Amino acid sequence: MNVFLVETDKTGLQKFYEEIIGKFETYAPVEKFGKYDYKRVLKLSECNPDSPIETTMSVKPLFFPKTAKIMKFVEDSSGTTVSETEEDPFAGKRVILGVKHCDARGLQVLDQVYKWDYIDTDYQKRRENTIIISARCDKAGAQCFCTSLDYDVENSDAHDIRIVNGLNGKTYIQAITEKGETLLKSFSLQSTAPDVAKDEISKHYKSFEASFRLKMNYSEVNAKLQKLFDSPEFETVSSNCISCNTCAFICPTCHCFKISDEKIKDAGVRYKSYDSCNNGYFTLMAGGHNPRPVKYRRWRQRAMHKFVYYKERFGVNLCVGCGHCAISCPVNISIFDVVNQVAKV
Amino acid sequence: MDYSNQIREITSKLFADNKIDYFVGYRQNSFDDSQVPFLITDPAEIPKLVFTDKSVFNLANYLKPDHTKRKRVGLVVKGCDSRALNLMLTESQVKRENIYIIGICCEGTLDDKGQKPQNCIECVMPDPVVYDEILGTPSGKKKYTVNADIKELAEKALNERADYFEEIFAACIRCNACRHSCPLCYCAKCCIDQETSTLYNGANTTSGAMHALMTWSLHLAGRCVDCRNCEKACPSHLPLHLLHKQNENVIYENFQHHLAGMEKDDRGAFYKYSLSDPDDFIL
Numbered sequence: 001m002n003v004f005l006v007e008t009d010k011t012g013l014q015k016f017y018e019e020i021i022g023k024f025e026t027y028a029p030v031e032k033f034g035k036y037d038y039k040r041v042l043k044l045s046e047c048n049p050d051s052p053i054e055t056t057m058s059v060k061p062l063f064f065p066k067t068a069k070i071m072k073f074v075e076d077s078s079g080t081t082v083s084e085t086e087e088d089p090f091a092g093k094r095v096i097l098g099v100k101h102c103d104a105r106g107l108q109v110l111d112q113v114y115k116w117d118y119i120d121t122d123y124q125k126r127r128e129n130t131i132i133i134s135a136r137c138d139k140a141g142a143q144c145f146c147t148s149l150d151y152d153v154e155n156s157d158a159h160d161i162r163i164v165n166g167l168n169g170k171t172y173i174q175a176i177t178e179k180g181e182t183l184l185k186s187f188s189l190q191s192t193a194p195d196v197a198k199d200e201i202s203k204h205y206k207s208f209e210a211s212f213r214l215k216m217n218y219s220e221v222n223a224k225l226q227k228l229f230d231s232p233e234f235e236t237v238s239s240n241c242i243s244c245n246t247c248a249f250i251c252p253t254c255h256c257f258k259i260s261d262e263k264i265k266d267a268g269v270r271y272k273s274y275d276s277c278n279n280g281y282f283t284l285m286a287g288g289h290n291p292r293p294v295k296y297r298r299w300r301q302r303a304m305h306k307f308v309y310y311k312e313r314f315g316v317n318l319c320v321g322c323g324h325c326a327i328s329c330p331v332n333i334s335i336f337d338v339v340n341q342v343a344k345v
Numbered sequence: 346m347d348y349s350n351q352i353r354e355i356t357s358k359l360f361a362d363n364k365i366d367y368f369v370g371y372r373q374n375s376f377d378d379s380q381v382p383f384l385i386t387d388p389a390e391i392p393k394l395v396f397t398d399k400s401v402f403n404l405a406n407y408l409k410p411d412h413t414k415r416k417r418v419g420l421v422v423k424g425c426d427s428r429a430l431n432l433m434l435t436e437s438q439v440k441r442e443n444i445y446i447i448g449i450c451c452e453g454t455l456d457d458k459g460q461k462p463q464n465c466i467e468c469v470m471p472d473p474v475v476y477d478e479i480l481g482t483p484s485g486k487k488k489y490t491v492n493a494d495i496k497e498l499a500e501k502a503l504n505e506r507a508d509y510f511e512e513i514f515a516a517c518i519r520c521n522a523c524r525h526s527c528p529l530c531y532c533a534k535c536c537i538d539q540e541t542s543t544l545y546n547g548a549n550t551t552s553g554a555m556h557a558l559m560t561w562s563l564h565l566a567g568r569c570v571d572c573r574n575c576e577k578a579c580p581s582h583l584p585l586h587l588l589h590k591q592n593e594n595v596i597y598e599n600f601q602h603h604l605a606g607m608e609k610d611d612r613g614a615f616y617k618y619s620l621s622d623p624d625d626f627i628l
Contacts (some may be wrong), residue, residue, distance in 0.1 A: 033516060033582040056580055058516070067549035142376045216592050224560075239384040242406060244525035246580045248519050260547030273549035274518070281538060330526045330578030331402060332374050332381045 001063030004175035004184055007192045013163065013171045018044050019187060020133075028097040029135075031318060038062055038096065049098030053085060054143075054327050058288055059103040059250035062090060062124045067248070067273040070259070075266045078237050085269070087257030090126050095183075098135040102146045103279070104158035106252025107132070112314040118269050131179055136171075137208060143323025145214035145336055150317055154205040166200040174201070185345050214336055218317070224343040225308050229300070233342045236308040238299035241278070247325035247335070248302075253318050256282075277301050299338070307339055346452045348396045348480045352421060352504065355447055355478060357400070360388040365419040365445055369407045370394040374533065379457065382407065396421055398455045403572040405430040405528035408439045417443050421452040425572040427473035428606030429528040432568060435610055438531050450481030458527050462572050464586070467492065469604060484572025487596060504523040510555075516581045517554035523575035523585055524561060529568050536560065562588040567596050568605050599623045 020026055020042055028047035030039040035056040041047040069085035114123045136323070140147075147153055160180035164172045173189070175181035184191075248254040258275035261268050275282060278298050283336065284290045292298050310318035319335060326334035350369060359365045372383035372393045380399050384407065385391065395479035403426045408418060422430055422529040427448055433439045449471045467490050472483040485619045498506060524530045526539075537557045539545045545560075571591040596603055600614040600622070 031585070035582045056582070094368075120509070132473050182612075230389075240382040240407075242522075242578075243526045244522035244578065245520040246522045249520045250580055257549070260545055260553075262548050264551070264552065269548075271548035271550065273547070276520075326376075327579035330574075332379055336378065337375055 004181045004191045005197055006173040006174060006184065006189045007166075007197055008171050009169055010171065013173070014044065016086065016173060016187070016189075017031065017049060017097060020097065024131075024137035025092055025094040026097060027094060035299060038098075040131055041097075042244060047097070049133075053125075053322065054141060055100075055103075056324070056328060057250050058106055058322065058324055060106065060110070060252050060254075062096060062130070063107065063123055064255060065090065068122070070270045070272050072269050073267065074238070083264050087123070090124055091122070091129065093129045093131060095131045097133050099132050099159065100135050100322070101151075101153055101156065101158065102144070102320045102324075104132055104134065104251050105146065105151055105156065105320045106322065107117055107309075108158050109253050109314075109318060109320060111318050112254060112310075112316060115246050115312070131160045131183055132158075133180075134162045136163050136165050138165060138204075138211075140208070140212040140214075141327075142213065143211060143217055143334065143336070145323065147209050147212055147321070148214065148216040149218050149319060149321045151320070153209060164201050164204050166197065166204065170200070171237060172197055172201060183218050190209045214321075214338065216336065222307055222317075223345045224345075225339065228342055228345070229304065231342055232302045233310060233345070234303070235296040235332075237341050238296045241295055241333055242301060242331060243260050243278055243280060243295055243298070244330060245274070245276035245278055246328050246330065247333075248278055249274050250324045252322055255307075277305070288326045303335065303339055303342065306335065346396075346398045346449075346481075346486075346532055347623075348449060349394065351480050352396050352397040352447060352549075353394050356391050356394060359390060359419050359445060360391075364417065366416040367375065367418055368394075369404045369418060371396060371400045371402070371404075371418040371421070383472070398453065401454045401456070401577060403429060403526075403574045405433060406526060406574065408444065409528070409531045410438070410533065413443075414441070417445070419447070420446040421447045421449060422473055422476070423449050423454070424471040424473060425570050427452075427475050427527075428470060428570040428604075430606075431531060431570060431609065432570070432613070434533070435606075435612055437441060443548060445517050446478070448476030448479045450479065450483050452481075453586060462573065463492070464571050467478065468571075470607060474607060475542045475609065489602070491594050492590050493595060494584070495587065498587065499591075500598075511551065512588075513583050514555040514558065515551045516583060517548045518556065518581060519554055519557060520580060521557075522578040522580060523558075526574040527565070527580035528572075528574070529565060529570075530561070553574045558588060560586075562592065565589055566592040567603070570606050584618050601624060 026041050027038045028041045029036040029047050030041060030047045036289050038059055039056055072083045072085055074081045088333050113213060116119045139241060155178050160177045161184065162174045162176055164174060166172055175184050256275045256277060257272050259270060259272055283292045305322060306319040350605055356368050362563065367384055370383050371380040373395055382402050382404060383393065398612045404422060405426050434441055453461045456462045469487050469489050473479060475534050478533060496552050526534065537545050537560055546556045573586055596614045603614045605613055
């Protein structure tokens with residue numbers, strides 16, 4: 001891990017944030033309709049980089065937007081003419097403030113699927129041009145369980161720059177990646193890096209890890225689930241699910257999409273938008289066959305993809321333990337409870 | 346308001362007499378004081394059932410064909426839930442002989458912050474309108490009041506209102522949680538899911554969200570019972586009641602103070618037509 005480390009305090013941190021907002025295209029958690037979401041900010045007063053633990057949406061929409069134009073088309077007597085859409089609005093250089101550990105980890109997990117098989121150039125470009133600065137995760141929320149899922153919070157390299165609370169009102173700004181270090185150096189900040197600071201950061205993460213209410217024995221759950229495809233428990237745990245798509249849309253790692261056209265007269269735009277395996281039509285094929293016609297099979301797919309299949313293929317767990325889905329679920333279903341109940345046998 | 350024990354007793358009896366295949370109630374959530382809809386088939390689970398003022402979700406939602414598949418169901422309903430259930434019965438979605446209804450004379454629910462939500466303060470009918478068994482003391486029908494934020498919105502200029510609604514539609518992520526949590530959205534195939542059709546816009550754009558939400562709002566005009574399941578379900582916390590309440594106000598004022606689901610076999614304002622119906626509110 002890199003050792004570029006700046007010691008500062010609350011006002012110093014505010015100044016650092018202000019400078020970033022002045023210099024870069026910055027996104028940060030902004031309140032709207034009583035919830036926080038990552039939005040473009042022009043002033044520090046508009047946003048709250050230390051928002052409550054839960055932003056409703058994860059940071060995912062800044063890399064994989066809820067809808068994106070794929071192409072434009074015009075139909076006339078000679079046939080259909082297809083043209084490229086205008087430039088990607090998220091392709092420029094930008095900085096995101098206040099990103100939680102789970103959200104940043106979610107991006108690392110998503111990277112695996114985006115660089116496998118088909119390389120999504122739009123996504124790669126957005127990732128390359130973005131610098132991610134962490135929020136000060138001090139205490140775990142009621143639904144957080146990121147530390148249970150093969151994720152070493154203290155030695156994580158999910159952020160480019162990390163902001164950590166120290167003792168006596170001190171705050172540390174720590175560069176984790178090269179991108180982060182270049183940015184900190186461009187601000188003419190001096191690396192102080194006393195050993196005390198490193199100890200304090202380590203202590204901070206120890207107390208952070210101790211604050212988790214939810215703990216899971218991940219390797220055991222994963223091993224058990226592999227053999228439980230036919231478990232009747234799936235029917236019980238999914239019985240009160242209402243088959244909406246909320247959990248998938250706000251999940252930092254769900255990446256399914258659908259294609260739809262918006263057409264007026266002979267011209268239109270083709271869009272790529274979020275889709276979800278909880279949706280009854282998700283696996284409906286031409287001709288009418290649907291391999292997952294009932295709710296529990298869709299829930300089984302969701303749980304197994306999150307905790308078994310992705311790990312098999314890419315070596316990382318798809319669920320990052322952020323708890324977004326449990327917080328926003330209309331009927332309060334928690335994926336933590338679901339997998340634990342299925343793996344209980 | 347705590348009817349947990351009574352509900353447990355009634356449910357045990359229903360299972361013992363083999364009157365129901367499953368029961369829909371609430372259980373305590375594992376992580377906070379909120380409650381989760383709870384579907385049981387095994388009488389051993391009965392002790393987990395609860396009912397307090399935190400029992401907010403409208404359980405009539407679990408009578409949709411997707412959930413029940415022609416089974417005999419017992420369920421708990423509050424005033425607003427029973428109105429939705431009444432409409433489902435009228436619209437032939439549920440067979441009366443297949444369900445056993447425990448009606449609660451509701452004293453108002455509490456939201457996450459421990460406050461009474463606006464729809465409970467303005468509730469017209471806290472007592473169940475259809476039931477097999479009733480718990481609590483009926484307090485009777487209340488006076489209908491026009492929502493304060495609807496009045497405020499109606500006084501704004503047209504373009505201000507348009508901007509406000511555009512903000513709402515732009516924040517929508519089209520997860521369809523509103524539709525899925527609404528007991529009266531029971532269509533087997535919803536028109537806004539027709540992705541291959543160019544008539545309906547499936548894209549997750551502002552215009553797509555507007556299309557979906559406005560269609561939804563019009564399909565619920567004169568049917569919405571103001572249980573606000575949709576608003577509680579919305580992950581974007583959008584004020585979705587605004588889309589329904591205006592319709593409700595217009596129908597109340599113009600069609601003999603009609604409110605949805607209050608009476609048995611009342612098919613609602615849009616199913617009746619007479620030449621003397623007022624039409625001056627139509628744009």
